[in-house]
Amino acid sequence: MLGALDARQMFDGLAVALLGITLLSAATHRLDRAIYLLAAQGIVLTAAAAVGAMASLSAHSLVAVALTFGVKALGIPAILLFALRETRVRRDMDVALPYHLSLAIAVGLVLLAYEVVAPLGPLDAYGTRNATPVAVAMLLIGLFTMLVRRKALSQVGGLVTMENGIYLAALTATHGLPFAVELGIAIDLLVGVAVMSLVSRQIHRAFQTTDTDRLRTLRG
Amino acid sequence: MVLGPLLALPLLTALACAAPLDRRWTERLNALGAFATLGAGLAAAVSVFVDGPVTSPGDWLYADALSALLIVVIVVVCFLAALYSIDHLRRQDGHGGYGPRRYFVAYHVFAGSMLAAVLVNNVGLMWVAVEATTIVSALLVGSPGTRAALEAAWKYLVLCTVGITFALFGVLLTYYASVHAFGAEASLNWTALVAGADRLDPAIMKLAFAFILVGFGTKAGLAPLHTWLPDAHSQAPAPISAVLSGVLIKCGLYAVIRFHLILVGTVGPAYSGDLLLGFGLFSVALAVPFILVQRDLKRLLAYHSVEHIGLITVAIGLGGPLGLFAGMLHLFNHAMAKALLFFVAGDLSQRYGTTQMGRIRGAVRAMPRTGVLLLVGTLAITGLPPFAIFVTEFGIVAAAFARGNVVVGIVLIAALVTVFAGAFGHAMDMALGRPHSRVGPALGGRMRPLAMAVPVGLGILFGVYIPAPVVDAIQGAVAVLSRWPRT
Numbered sequence: 053m054l055g056a057l058d059a060r061q062m063f064d065g066l067a068v069a070l071l072g073i074t075l076l077s078a079a080t081h082r083l084d085r086a087i088y089l090l091a092a093q094g095i096v097l098t099a100a101a102a103v104g105a106m107a108s109l110s111a112h113s114l115v116a117v118a119l120t121f122g123v124k125a126l127g128i129p130a131i132l133l134f135a136l137r138e139t140r141v142r143r144d145m146d147v148a149l150p151y152h153l154s155l156a157i158a159v160g161l162v163l164l165a166y167e168v169v170a171p172l173g174p175l176d177a178y179g180t181r182n183a184t185p186v187a188v189a190m191l192l193i194g195l196f197t198m199l200v201r202r203k204a205l206s207q208v209g210g211l212v213t214m215e216n217g218i219y220l221a222a223l224t225a226t227h228g229l230p231f232a233v234e235l236g237i238a239i240d241l242l243v244g245v246a247v248m249s250l251v252s253r254q255i256h257r258a259f260q261t262t263d264t265d266r267l268r269t270l271r272g
Numbered sequence: 273m274v275l276g277p278l279l280a281l282p283l284l285t286a287l288a289c290a291a292p293l294d295r296r297w298t299e300r301l302n303a304l305g306a307f308a309t310l311g312a313g314l315a316a317a318v319s320v321f322v323d324g325p326v327t328s329p330g331d332w333l334y335a336d337a338l339s340a341l342l343i344v345v346i347v348v349v350c351f352l353a354a355l356y357s358i359d360h361l362r363r364q365d366g367h368g369g370y371g372p373r374r375y376f377v378a379y380h381v382f383a384g385s386m387l388a389a390v391l392v393n394n395v396g397l398m399w400v401a402v403e404a405t406t407i408v409s410a411l412l413v414g415s416p417g418t419r420a421a422l423e424a425a426w427k428y429l430v431l432c433t434v435g436i437t438f439a440l441f442g443v444l445l446t447y448y449a450s451v452h453a454f455g456a457e458a459s460l461n462w463t464a465l466v467a468g469a470d471r472l473d474p475a476i477m478k479l480a481f482a483f484i485l486v487g488f489g490t491k492a493g494l495a496p497l498h499t500w501l502p503d504a505h506s507q508a509p510a511p512i513s514a515v516l517s518g519v520l521i522k523c524g525l526y527a528v529i530r531f532h533l534i535l536v537g538t539v540g541p542a543y544s545g546d547l548l549l550g551f552g553l554f555s556v557a558l559a560v561p562f563i564l565v566q567r568d569l570k571r572l573l574a575y576h577s578v579e580h581i582g583l584i585t586v587a588i589g590l591g592g593p594l595g596l597f598a599g600m601l602h603l604f605n606h607a608m609a610k611a612l613l614f615f616v617a618g619d620l621s622q623r624y625g626t627t628q629m630g631r632i633r634g635a636v637r638a639m640p641r642t643g644v645l646l647l648v649g650t651l652a653i654t655g656l657p658p659f660a661i662f663v664t665e666f667g668i669v670a671a672a673f674a675r676g677n678v679v680v681g682i683v684l685i686a687a688l689v690t691v692f693a694g695a696f697g698h699a700m701d702m703a704l705g706r707p708h709s710r711v712g713p714a715l716g717g718r719m720r721p722l723a724m725a726v727p728v729g730l731g732i733l734f735g736v737y738i739p740a741p742v743v744d745a746i747q748g749a750v751a752v753l754s755r756w757p758r759t
Contacts, residue, residue: 198430230460240407244406247410250411251411258419
């Protein structure tokens, strides 16, 4: 059994680690690195789930640890790497914004997240300082990534970051969601990422690029 | 007891269609499976309408009259579109895209995911099911394999998945409120949440509803979150568009309604009701200019969907027995009219080789049945008597005035009249005149007329006479929605 204080400190540390990884992925333009950083997010989330499991000692949370590792640390990165190998797109060079600016905006979003969440007081069950604001920051940075990145796979990365943020919030706020729901979400996420990378491969074949900026024949 | 098999049937059908069989057999299994699902769905709905809500063991599945209404819409439209798909797909042969096996497997999984969305009791699993509908139907939207179809599929996937991620945050907030109110008894079961709604934290639930409305509202096609809808509806194969527009967007609205009912118990009807009224009215108003200037037939129909989902949302936001009755019946009527019109659009696009309205002329001469049904369908969707939509649109507008929302009533009337003028002009241009010389060969197929006969029949019947059992069924759904009546 893990003491409440230890759990709080661990969650705080893991949240900061997640924040660092998320900022790094906002700053990288290499798709393979972005995918490894997603895997790193998955590993940190697995650790967070393990802390939650030790603090609450329930069978469901132990299974949730394995599920998190399988889906977020292994499954999703593997699917994305496979798609990347087929399309042979290495870099997402032509981002809509220069990358110093996108990093600066990502940092701004983090500050915004802390600013918004701080007045609400500790929302989670452990009274951490960082978990909820980091979760909100991941939601915002993920959304921001989807808006400014043009390569289809980068956009999928943004989406996974958003989901990871919500998962972190769920872990600390309510010891996760009911197990059936978590299982369903994990399956949706895995199948969703698989379908997205399938469609992005089809787009690559049809358009000879995965640059979603070229996707503008449909208007009005 | 009746709900489990209803969920299993579409999945079994999908499995059967996956078998490596001759095309004919895959088509037959598809029709048979869709028919069985229709039977099971209608049986389940009737049992709910007559005997009240049904719960499965362990409270996993739950169906009241509102779910039953959605079940009817899902199984009827999915059955008709399954039949129409057979002819549509045959004609598409040799143009690339999905073959019958892949198509029908995805189709029935799609139908199953929509049934799951309206049958599960747990709102977290409802989220899972709605997200599953996006993933599967995106494959079908992209199934023609053309550049435009793939583009539409990608936009649809990205927009709806991002949107619904916000809804997941709303679900999490709801669970947070539930844990704080009920402690160890906390659950995400809708029946539990709505029963103890007055004990949930109002501030948290208001925030949750905002996220839910953005998330599931995207799926429902409420403006300004509707932008995926014209692309997906116009590029998907016509029978898939019929299901997207007739059924799928209503599953998104269904999820919003479930949370609205919790919110009404927590903070009263004004908060979520006014939000729904606002979003609904905005959708109706925004659709009008796009309908007027539209050049593509299927995009035109897509904006009709935005307009009508807006109307239903307005009716729910208004509340009151008249508005809710009209809104719930409108949900069914719109599904019928829209299925008919997308089947017509499918016929026209395959015969003329385009969905550009400017290049479709003389449909009544070239293909009399489809041409006449184009006019009939347009009169039906724009709400002219004796069609069913006239009755329900009239009811919604009357409800707006009756509840003192004069501005809402006037905006609705102005929008409906303008839409009628615009849409009818488009339809006359396509139906009348002389067909140009490049019209393709006749379509044939025995399923097309069958699939169109049902919505025409019901669309006229419900306009002149609504049988008593149907009235009772709709009243049942209204009763679910009036748990805490707005005063």
